[in-house]
Amino acid sequence: MSNLEKYKGIIPAFYACYDKNGEISPEGVRTLTQYHIKKGVKGVYVNGSSGECIYQSVEDRKVTLENVMAEAKGKLTVIAHVACNNTKDSVELAKHAQSLGVDAIAAIPPIYFKLPEHAIAQYWNTMSEAAPNTDFVIYNIPQLAGVALTMNLFNEMRKNTRVIGVKNSSMPIQDIQMFKAAAGKDFIVFNGPDEQFVGGRVIGAEGGIGGTYGVMPELFLKMNELIEKGQVQKACQVQYAANEIIYKMCSCKGNMYGVIKAILKINEGFDIGGVRQPLPALTQEDMAIVKEAAAMVKEAVARFC
DSSP states (O other), rough: OGGGGSSEEEEEEEOOOOTTTBBBHHHHHHHHHHHHHHHHHEEEEEETTTTGGGHHHHHHHHHHHHHHHHHTTSSSSEEEOOSSSHHHHHHHHHHHHHHTOOOOEEEOOOOOOOOOOHHHHHHHHHHHHTTTEEEEEEOOOOOHHHHOOHHHHHHHHTHHHHHEEEEOHHHHHOOHHHHHHHSSSSSSEEEEEEEGHHHHHHOOOOOESSSSSSSSSHHHHHHHHHHHOOOOOHHHHHHHHHHHHHHHHHSSSSHHHHOOOHHHHHHHHHOOOOOOOOOOOOOOTHHHHHHHHHHHHHHOOOOHO
């Protein structure tokens, strides 16, 4: 049985780090990893949606993970998302992740072609078999993948003893309760949608993996702390403040992760680039919103933390 305690808490989704030429920046990756260590989060979720994985090559993703692991050194739980839209590349990344000593690998279902559930299970189990000494986390994000994790598929995957959790990014909080009820205490459910972190935790999630945690980790750490103390109403106040920041970031023409990276440059002083096309870059008009959102982050942290 895996040590599930290492997965309980705040796990930011790691952002793609680029140099001035738009290539993966090993220095940026290491800087961002050190930032997460200093902030005191539980771990990082590498090469997922926030890491722009579907716009990166296998080699890009290997370089990112290698540099995360070079800095993490046991100070962070590392979950590596290894899914590609074909099994061959996914297996290669799974083997690579295990060779580096990650705590778990994770995967979305294949996208574009609508596959039957037995084929999705085979896809996940094949990459899990390629990393036999590593935990496996199912990533359920039906609004983007176009495939939902049904209870039949969930129960089939639980036959694989390496499957220790699900990152649930479906919008209904009820899904978290259903997965917990079916799997019991020896299984981790991560809340996915950042805007409902408190609701997800209260109904049964042991922690969260989120794309906006990295720009304001203090707020999500505070929410988690207040929930652990049973102070749910206070946690809701922090949630509302975080949500206002998220709404502000999403009001730009440029992609939200570009906004986040610009805020980190203002508030934390490091530059990890923009986003990779076809994700839209920030416009000049966006910069006023970026500055406003950056100030909102600082104000909320000062108020609640």
